[in-house]
Structures are given as structure tokens and as C-alpha cells.
Amino acid sequence: MRKFFTALVVIPLGIFFVIFAVANRHLVTVSFDPFNSATPTVAVTLPLFVVIIAVAMLGVLAGGLATWFRQGRFRRAARQHEAEVREIRTQLADLRRQTGREQRFAALPQRGIYGSAGRDKQGATL
Numbered sequence: 001m002r003k004f005f006t007a008l009v010v011i012p013l014g015i016f017f018v019i020f021a022v023a024n025r026h027l028v029t030v031s032f033d034p035f036n037s038a039t040p041t042v043a044v045t046l047p048l049f050v051v052i053i054a055v056a057m058l059g060v061l062a063g064g065l066a067t068w069f070r071q072g073r074f075r076r077a078a079r080q081h082e083a084e085v086r087e088i089r090t091q092l093a094d095l096r097r098q099t100g101r102e103q104r105f106a107a108l109p110q111r112g113i114y115g116s117a118g119r120d121k122q123g124a125t126l
Helices: 002-023 048-070 072-105
Strands: 027-031 043-047
Touching: 002 048, 027 048, 043 048, 048 072
Parallel strands: none
Antiparallel strands: 027 043
16 A cells, blocks of 8 residues: 555656756755845855755745644643553552452352343343
8 A cells, every 4th residue: 555655646746846847947046145135145056946845845844843842732741641541550450450359259149040240231141
């Protein structure tokens, strides 16, 4: 199934990027100097498709980081709940161990011909 998904999504996406790169191979100058636009001190000349793809990748990374930080409280709550569940399961195992020893020696009273369980909701014998 994973190979099918790869073939269905990644291959057309790769073809799209190749077509995009061929169509936008003009050189552009990206300047990081806001005060001197004529002769910037920090500038890079790259093909347009590199600039656009890099900006898209940075946007995805920024969105992922923002989501990760926003969901931090939910991850913290999940860790706390997991710790509580481990503690409660330990307590339950201890209680089962304690009651299991006591039940071996104490006989349960029998009610009726089918025992204490008797019948289920529909009246079938258990």
C-alpha cells in the first residue's frame, strides 16, 4: 500500500517540480539589505524556482513548529494521564493479587441451579 501511495503522490509531485523548475529558471537577486537596494551588501543571485521552493519549505517548517508549540499542553496532559494510568494499573494488579488470595479460601455462595451468575440479560444460561 505504501508503494502505491508513493507512486500516486510522489511521482506526480516530482514531475510538477521538474516542470516548475524548467519554466522558472531565470536568475533573480534576493537582497537582505533594506537600506541600499541599488548595491546591497547582502544579496544572493539564484534561479527563481530555488527561491520559491525554499520559501515554501521554510513556510512548512514554520507552520509545523507553530503547531508543535501550540500542542505542547496536550502532549504534557497525555504524559500525565499515561503516568496516572500506569499507577492505577499497578494498584489494580496489587488489589487483584490481594483479593485473589482471599477468594481462594472463601467460597462464594451458590444461588439457584446455575450459580451466582445465573443468566444474562436475554435469559440465556451462562
